[in-house]
Amino acid sequence: MYHFFFDNYFSYQESRIKKRRFDESTWQELIDRWAESPHLQIRTVGETYEKRPIHEVRFGEGPIQIIAWSQMHGDEATATMALCDIFNFINSNNPEFNKIREILHQNLSISIIPYLNADGAARWTRETALGIDMNRDALHQYSQEAKLLSAWADEIQPQFAFNLHDQNRLYSVGNSAHQTHIAFLATAGDETGTWTESRLRAGKLANRLTRFIEEIIPNKVAKWSDEYNARAFGDTFQKRGYGLLLVESGGSGWDLEKQSLRQLTAAILLDSFYCIATNEYVNENLDAYQALATNERQLFDIKLKQAPLEASGQIRADIGINLKETGSNKTDITYSWTIEEIGDLTYMHALNELDASNWHYTQPVFLGEEINDLIYEKAGETIFDLRTFTAKIK
Ligand SMILES: [Zn+2]
Secondary structure, X not given: OHHHHHHOHHHOOOOOOOOOOOOHHHHHHHHHHHHOOOOEEEEEEEEOOOOOEEEEEEXXXXXXXXXXXXXXXXXXXHHHHHXXXXXXXXXXXXXXXXXXXXXXXXXXXXXXXXXXOHHHHHHOOOOOOOOOOHHHOOOOOOOHHHHHHHHHHHHHOOOEEEEEEEOOOOOEEOOOOOEXXXXXXXXXXXXXXXXXXXXXXXXXXXXXXHHHHHHHOOOOEEEOOOOOOOOOXXXXXXXXXXXXXXXXXXXXXXXXXXXXXXXXXXXXXXXXXXXXXXXXXXXXXXXXXXXXXXXXXXXXXXXXXXXXXXXXXXXXXXXXXXXXXXXXXXXXXXXXXXEEEEEOOOOOEEEEEEEOOXXXXXXXXXXXXXXXXXXXXXXXXXXXXXXHHHOOOO
Protein backbone atom coordinates (compact mmCIF):
# COMPACT_ATOMS: atom_id res chain seq x y z
CA MET A 1 0.00 0.00 0.00
CA TYR A 2 2.98 2.33 0.29
CA HIS A 3 2.74 3.34 -3.34
CA PHE A 4 -0.99 3.98 -3.03
CA PHE A 5 -0.42 6.39 -0.15
CA PHE A 6 2.52 7.99 -1.97
CA ASP A 7 0.79 8.31 -5.36
CA ASN A 8 -2.44 9.73 -3.92
CA TYR A 9 -0.65 12.11 -1.58
CA PHE A 10 -1.85 15.33 -3.17
CA SER A 11 -5.48 14.43 -2.58
CA TYR A 12 -4.96 14.43 1.19
CA GLN A 13 -2.17 16.97 1.65
CA GLU A 14 -2.98 19.65 4.24
CA SER A 15 -2.93 22.83 2.18
CA ARG A 16 -2.80 25.22 5.13
CA ILE A 17 0.75 24.11 5.92
CA LYS A 18 3.13 24.93 3.11
CA LYS A 19 6.45 25.18 4.90
CA ARG A 20 8.20 23.74 7.90
CA ARG A 21 7.89 26.74 10.16
CA PHE A 22 4.42 28.00 10.94
CA ASP A 23 3.12 30.18 13.74
CA GLU A 24 1.16 29.19 16.79
CA SER A 25 -2.11 30.64 15.56
CA THR A 26 -1.97 28.41 12.46
CA TRP A 27 -1.37 25.43 14.72
CA GLN A 28 -4.30 26.37 16.95
CA GLU A 29 -6.51 26.74 13.87
CA LEU A 30 -5.63 23.21 12.82
CA ILE A 31 -6.26 21.84 16.30
CA ASP A 32 -9.68 23.55 16.37
CA ARG A 33 -10.48 22.10 12.97
CA TRP A 34 -9.49 18.56 13.95
CA ALA A 35 -11.55 18.90 17.12
CA GLU A 36 -14.64 19.20 14.90
CA SER A 37 -13.89 15.93 13.12
CA PRO A 38 -16.12 12.95 13.92
CA HIS A 39 -13.09 10.67 13.48
CA LEU A 40 -10.48 12.41 15.63
CA GLN A 41 -10.40 13.08 19.36
CA ILE A 42 -8.31 15.96 20.59
CA ARG A 43 -7.28 16.33 24.19
CA THR A 44 -4.78 18.47 26.05
CA VAL A 45 -2.39 16.14 27.84
CA GLY A 46 -0.25 18.77 29.51
CA GLU A 47 1.67 21.93 28.88
CA THR A 48 5.20 23.04 28.13
CA TYR A 49 7.36 25.04 30.53
CA GLU A 50 6.06 28.23 28.93
CA LYS A 51 2.49 26.96 29.32
CA ARG A 52 1.80 26.12 25.71
CA PRO A 53 -0.75 23.30 25.55
CA ILE A 54 0.48 19.87 24.46
CA HIS A 55 -2.23 18.23 22.39
CA GLU A 56 -2.87 14.59 21.68
CA VAL A 57 -4.77 13.51 18.57
CA ARG A 58 -6.43 10.09 18.79
CA PHE A 59 -7.97 7.92 16.16
CA GLY A 60 -9.45 4.41 16.14
CA GLU A 61 -10.99 1.97 18.58
CA GLY A 62 -9.01 -1.15 17.85
CA PRO A 63 -7.03 -3.42 20.19
CA ILE A 64 -3.55 -2.56 18.85
CA GLN A 65 -2.11 0.52 20.54
CA ILE A 66 0.18 2.77 18.52
CA ILE A 67 1.83 6.01 19.59
CA ALA A 68 3.72 8.62 17.58
CA TRP A 69 5.17 11.99 18.43
CA SER A 70 6.94 14.64 16.42
CA GLN A 71 8.93 17.79 17.00
CA MET A 72 10.42 16.79 20.35
CA HIS A 73 13.19 18.85 18.77
CA GLY A 74 11.53 22.19 18.08
CA ASP A 75 13.17 22.85 14.72
CA GLU A 76 12.35 19.42 13.24
CA ALA A 77 8.93 19.82 11.69
CA THR A 78 8.84 17.66 8.56
CA ALA A 79 6.95 14.82 10.25
CA THR A 80 4.57 17.31 11.88
CA MET A 81 3.57 18.43 8.39
CA ALA A 82 3.11 14.77 7.38
CA LEU A 83 0.90 14.15 10.43
CA CYS A 84 -1.30 17.09 9.40
CA ASP A 85 -1.67 15.36 6.02
CA ILE A 86 -2.59 12.09 7.73
CA PHE A 87 -5.31 13.78 9.79
CA ASN A 88 -6.64 15.11 6.50
CA PHE A 89 -6.56 11.60 5.05
CA ILE A 90 -8.61 10.35 7.98
CA ASN A 91 -11.12 13.18 7.54
CA SER A 92 -11.40 12.72 3.80
CA ASN A 93 -14.61 11.75 2.01
CA ASN A 94 -12.77 9.84 -0.69
CA PRO A 95 -14.48 6.38 -0.83
CA GLU A 96 -11.19 4.52 -1.24
CA PHE A 97 -9.74 6.32 1.77
CA ASN A 98 -12.90 5.54 3.73
CA LYS A 99 -12.34 1.80 3.31
CA ILE A 100 -8.82 2.11 4.63
CA ARG A 101 -9.94 4.33 7.49
CA GLU A 102 -12.45 1.66 8.52
CA ILE A 103 -9.71 -1.02 8.62
CA LEU A 104 -7.48 1.25 10.70
CA HIS A 105 -10.35 2.27 12.95
CA GLN A 106 -11.36 -1.30 13.78
CA ASN A 107 -7.88 -2.61 14.42
CA LEU A 108 -5.86 0.25 15.84
CA SER A 109 -5.94 2.87 18.54
CA ILE A 110 -3.50 5.55 17.42
CA SER A 111 -2.41 8.28 19.84
CA ILE A 112 -0.27 11.08 18.48
CA ILE A 113 1.44 14.13 19.99
CA PRO A 114 2.32 16.09 16.88
CA TYR A 115 4.01 19.20 18.32
CA LEU A 116 5.63 18.09 21.55
CA ASN A 117 8.29 20.76 22.07
CA ALA A 118 6.07 23.73 21.26
CA ASP A 119 8.42 26.14 23.10
CA GLY A 120 11.35 25.05 20.95
CA ALA A 121 9.15 25.23 17.85
CA ALA A 122 8.22 28.84 18.66
CA ARG A 123 11.93 29.76 18.85
CA TRP A 124 12.97 27.32 16.13
CA THR A 125 15.47 25.59 18.40
CA ARG A 126 16.19 21.94 19.00
CA GLU A 127 15.99 22.27 22.77
CA THR A 128 13.19 23.15 25.18
CA ALA A 129 12.70 26.68 26.57
CA LEU A 130 15.16 25.81 29.34
CA GLY A 131 17.76 24.57 26.87
CA ILE A 132 17.29 20.84 27.46
CA ASP A 133 17.64 18.34 24.61
CA MET A 134 14.55 16.27 25.33
CA ASN A 135 15.96 13.27 23.52
CA ARG A 136 18.81 13.05 26.02
CA ASP A 137 16.42 13.34 28.93
CA ALA A 138 14.64 9.98 28.91
CA LEU A 139 16.45 8.71 32.00
CA HIS A 140 16.26 11.55 34.54
CA GLN A 141 13.47 13.52 32.91
CA TYR A 142 14.64 16.90 34.11
CA SER A 143 12.28 18.60 31.62
CA GLN A 144 8.54 18.49 32.24
CA GLU A 145 7.99 17.69 28.57
CA ALA A 146 10.11 14.52 28.85
CA LYS A 147 8.22 13.54 32.01
CA LEU A 148 4.97 13.96 30.16
CA LEU A 149 6.09 11.88 27.17
CA SER A 150 7.30 9.06 29.38
CA ALA A 151 4.14 8.91 31.50
CA TRP A 152 1.91 9.24 28.44
CA ALA A 153 3.53 6.23 26.73
CA ASP A 154 3.45 4.15 29.93
CA GLU A 155 -0.25 4.77 30.30
CA ILE A 156 -0.92 3.60 26.74
CA GLN A 157 1.53 0.64 26.71
CA PRO A 158 1.81 0.65 22.91
CA GLN A 159 2.90 -2.23 20.70
CA PHE A 160 4.36 0.27 18.23
CA ALA A 161 5.88 3.71 18.71
CA PHE A 162 7.07 6.18 16.08
CA ASN A 163 9.75 8.67 17.12
CA LEU A 164 9.75 11.29 14.35
CA HIS A 165 12.69 13.61 13.70
CA ASP A 166 14.64 15.62 11.17
CA GLN A 167 18.36 15.06 10.86
CA ASN A 168 20.99 17.36 9.42
CA ARG A 169 20.57 17.74 5.63
CA LEU A 170 24.17 16.83 5.03
CA TYR A 171 24.23 13.24 6.24
CA SER A 172 25.21 10.79 3.54
CA VAL A 173 24.29 7.18 2.92
CA GLY A 174 27.53 5.62 4.17
CA ASN A 175 30.63 7.28 2.76
CA SER A 176 29.01 8.24 -0.53
CA ALA A 177 27.79 11.31 -2.38
CA HIS A 178 24.19 10.18 -1.80
CA GLN A 179 22.35 12.53 0.50
CA THR A 180 20.27 10.66 3.07
CA HIS A 181 16.62 11.49 2.39
CA ILE A 182 15.12 9.15 4.98
CA ALA A 183 16.81 7.26 7.80
CA PHE A 184 15.40 4.53 10.01
CA LEU A 185 16.45 2.95 13.24
CA ALA A 186 14.85 0.03 14.98
CA THR A 187 16.51 1.15 18.19
CA ALA A 188 18.30 -1.24 20.51
CA GLY A 189 16.80 -1.65 23.97
CA ASP A 190 20.01 -2.87 25.58
CA GLU A 191 23.80 -2.61 25.33
CA THR A 192 24.13 -5.76 23.24
CA GLY A 193 21.46 -4.81 20.71
CA THR A 194 19.31 -7.90 21.33
CA TRP A 195 16.58 -8.45 18.76
CA THR A 196 13.80 -8.60 21.31
CA GLU A 197 10.16 -9.07 20.21
CA SER A 198 9.73 -5.31 20.48
CA ARG A 199 12.79 -4.46 18.37
CA LEU A 200 11.85 -7.14 15.86
CA ARG A 201 8.43 -5.58 15.29
CA ALA A 202 10.09 -2.25 14.55
CA GLY A 203 12.77 -3.90 12.39
CA LYS A 204 10.18 -5.70 10.25
CA LEU A 205 8.36 -2.43 9.66
CA ALA A 206 11.62 -0.72 8.73
CA ASN A 207 12.41 -3.55 6.34
CA ARG A 208 9.08 -3.24 4.56
CA LEU A 209 9.35 0.54 4.32
CA THR A 210 12.91 0.34 3.04
CA ARG A 211 11.86 -2.02 0.23
CA PHE A 212 9.14 0.37 -0.97
CA ILE A 213 10.98 3.65 -0.53
CA GLU A 214 14.12 2.41 -2.28
CA GLU A 215 11.95 2.04 -5.39
CA ILE A 216 11.12 5.75 -5.26
CA ILE A 217 14.45 7.17 -4.05
CA PRO A 218 17.14 4.55 -4.78
CA ASN A 219 20.28 4.81 -2.61
CA LYS A 220 18.86 7.64 -0.51
CA VAL A 221 17.79 5.59 2.54
CA ALA A 222 20.13 4.99 5.47
CA LYS A 223 19.96 3.62 8.97
CA TRP A 224 21.33 5.07 12.18
CA SER A 225 23.94 3.23 14.17
CA ASP A 226 22.25 1.18 16.89
CA GLU A 227 24.57 1.95 19.74
CA TYR A 228 22.48 1.94 22.92
CA ASN A 229 21.88 5.29 24.60
CA ALA A 230 19.86 5.06 27.81
CA ARG A 231 19.19 8.82 27.77
CA ALA A 232 17.43 8.65 24.36
CA PHE A 233 13.70 8.01 24.24
CA GLY A 234 13.94 5.60 21.32
CA ASP A 235 16.21 3.25 23.22
CA THR A 236 14.31 3.65 26.47
CA PHE A 237 10.96 2.87 24.87
CA GLN A 238 12.41 -0.16 23.10
CA LYS A 239 13.58 -1.40 26.48
CA ARG A 240 10.03 -0.99 27.72
CA GLY A 241 8.78 -3.12 24.80
CA TYR A 242 7.03 -0.40 22.82
CA GLY A 243 8.15 -1.51 19.33
CA LEU A 244 9.94 1.72 18.61
CA LEU A 245 10.90 2.89 15.14
CA LEU A 246 12.88 6.10 14.65
CA VAL A 247 12.12 7.87 11.36
CA GLU A 248 14.30 10.79 10.29
CA SER A 249 13.81 13.21 7.42
CA GLY A 250 17.20 14.23 6.06
CA GLY A 251 17.77 16.45 3.06
CA SER A 252 16.52 16.47 -0.49
CA GLY A 253 18.70 18.65 -2.71
CA TRP A 254 17.31 22.14 -3.15
CA ASP A 255 13.95 21.17 -1.64
CA LEU A 256 14.96 22.95 1.54
CA GLU A 257 11.39 23.06 2.81
CA LYS A 258 11.44 19.25 2.54
CA GLN A 259 8.02 18.92 0.92
CA SER A 260 9.15 15.78 -0.93
CA LEU A 261 10.27 14.25 2.39
CA ARG A 262 6.94 15.23 3.92
CA GLN A 263 5.22 13.20 1.19
CA LEU A 264 7.50 10.18 1.79
CA THR A 265 6.89 10.42 5.54
CA ALA A 266 3.11 10.66 5.23
CA ALA A 267 3.19 7.48 3.15
CA ILE A 268 5.61 5.83 5.63
CA LEU A 269 3.21 6.39 8.52
CA LEU A 270 0.03 5.48 6.65
CA ASP A 271 1.58 2.32 5.23
CA SER A 272 2.89 1.40 8.68
CA PHE A 273 -0.56 1.84 10.22
CA TYR A 274 -2.13 -0.19 7.42
CA CYS A 275 0.27 -3.11 7.59
CA ILE A 276 0.04 -3.24 11.38
CA ALA A 277 -3.77 -3.24 11.13
CA THR A 278 -3.71 -6.05 8.56
CA ASN A 279 -0.79 -7.89 10.20
CA GLU A 280 1.08 -7.86 6.88
CA TYR A 281 4.37 -6.84 8.43
CA VAL A 282 4.83 -10.13 10.31
CA ASN A 283 6.22 -11.96 7.29
CA GLU A 284 9.01 -9.47 6.74
CA ASN A 285 12.60 -10.41 7.41
CA LEU A 286 15.34 -7.90 8.22
CA ASP A 287 17.45 -8.25 5.06
CA ALA A 288 16.66 -4.94 3.35
CA TYR A 289 16.90 -3.01 6.60
CA GLN A 290 20.16 -4.58 7.64
CA ALA A 291 21.65 -4.02 4.18
CA LEU A 292 21.20 -0.25 4.56
CA ALA A 293 24.40 1.78 4.95
CA THR A 294 24.61 3.84 8.12
CA ASN A 295 24.33 7.62 8.17
CA GLU A 296 27.67 9.38 7.87
CA ARG A 297 28.55 13.04 7.84
CA GLN A 298 30.45 13.10 4.52
CA LEU A 299 28.73 15.86 2.58
CA PHE A 300 29.15 19.56 1.93
CA ASP A 301 26.66 21.71 0.10
CA ILE A 302 29.45 22.97 -2.16
CA LYS A 303 32.96 21.61 -2.54
CA LEU A 304 35.51 23.53 -4.60
CA LYS A 305 38.45 21.32 -5.49
CA GLN A 306 41.90 22.95 -5.47
CA ALA A 307 40.70 26.53 -5.21
CA PRO A 308 43.36 29.27 -4.96
CA LEU A 309 43.86 30.54 -1.40
CA GLU A 310 46.05 33.54 -2.30
CA ALA A 311 46.81 35.84 -5.22
CA SER A 312 49.73 33.94 -6.77
CA GLY A 313 47.57 30.87 -7.19
CA GLN A 314 50.46 28.70 -5.99
CA ILE A 315 48.73 27.68 -2.77
CA ARG A 316 45.55 25.78 -3.36
CA ALA A 317 43.23 23.63 -1.29
CA ASP A 318 39.72 22.25 -1.28
CA ILE A 319 37.01 24.45 0.22
CA GLY A 320 33.80 23.10 1.76
CA ILE A 321 30.87 25.52 1.95
CA ASN A 322 27.60 24.77 3.75
CA LEU A 323 24.24 26.40 4.14
CA LYS A 324 23.35 27.42 7.66
CA GLU A 325 19.72 27.73 8.70
CA THR A 326 18.45 30.24 11.27
CA GLY A 327 14.92 30.96 12.46
CA SER A 328 13.96 34.60 12.15
CA ASN A 329 10.75 36.42 13.07
CA LYS A 330 7.96 34.00 13.96
CA THR A 331 7.61 32.01 10.78
CA ASP A 332 10.73 32.54 8.70
CA ILE A 333 13.85 30.52 8.11
CA THR A 334 16.84 32.36 6.69
CA TYR A 335 19.90 30.82 5.12
CA SER A 336 23.50 31.91 4.99
CA TRP A 337 26.68 30.34 3.63
CA THR A 338 29.55 29.31 5.89
CA ILE A 339 33.11 28.31 5.05
CA GLU A 340 33.02 24.95 6.80
CA GLU A 341 36.42 23.48 6.03
CA ILE A 342 39.58 24.32 4.08
CA GLY A 343 42.22 21.73 3.23
CA ASP A 344 42.39 18.26 1.77
CA LEU A 345 38.75 17.24 1.44
CA THR A 346 39.47 14.29 -0.87
CA TYR A 347 37.37 11.90 1.17
CA MET A 348 34.39 14.20 1.41
CA HIS A 349 31.54 14.54 -1.07
CA ALA A 350 29.23 17.41 -1.97
CA LEU A 351 25.83 18.13 -3.42
CA ASN A 352 27.65 20.50 -5.76
CA GLU A 353 31.25 19.58 -6.52
CA LEU A 354 33.32 21.83 -8.79
CA ASP A 355 36.86 21.61 -10.11
CA ALA A 356 38.51 24.93 -9.21
CA SER A 357 42.06 23.91 -10.14
CA ASN A 358 42.36 26.48 -12.95
CA TRP A 359 40.35 29.27 -11.34
CA HIS A 360 41.90 32.60 -10.38
CA TYR A 361 41.88 34.16 -6.95
CA THR A 362 39.76 37.26 -6.32
CA GLN A 363 39.21 37.38 -2.56
CA PRO A 364 40.31 35.60 0.63
CA VAL A 365 38.22 33.00 2.46
CA PHE A 366 38.36 32.43 6.20
CA LEU A 367 37.41 29.29 8.08
CA GLY A 368 34.10 29.66 9.89
CA GLU A 369 33.27 32.87 8.08
CA GLU A 370 29.70 33.62 7.03
CA ILE A 371 29.67 34.84 3.46
CA ASN A 372 27.18 36.21 0.96
CA ASP A 373 29.54 36.78 -1.93
CA LEU A 374 32.30 34.63 -3.33
CA ILE A 375 33.60 34.94 -6.83
CA TYR A 376 36.33 33.18 -8.82
CA GLU A 377 37.50 34.07 -12.30
CA LYS A 378 39.00 32.31 -15.25
CA ALA A 379 40.52 34.22 -18.19
CA GLY A 380 39.07 37.47 -16.88
CA GLU A 381 35.52 36.10 -16.76
CA THR A 382 33.51 35.11 -13.68
CA ILE A 383 33.40 31.31 -13.54
CA PHE A 384 31.95 30.90 -10.07
CA ASP A 385 29.53 33.20 -8.31
CA LEU A 386 28.06 32.01 -5.01
CA ARG A 387 24.97 34.13 -5.67
CA THR A 388 23.87 31.71 -8.42
CA PHE A 389 23.51 29.09 -5.66
CA THR A 390 21.84 31.57 -3.31
CA ALA A 391 19.27 32.15 -6.06
CA LYS A 392 18.20 28.49 -5.81
CA ILE A 393 17.06 28.95 -2.20
CA LYS A 394 13.32 29.45 -2.25
ZN1 LIG B 1 15.65 15.24 16.45
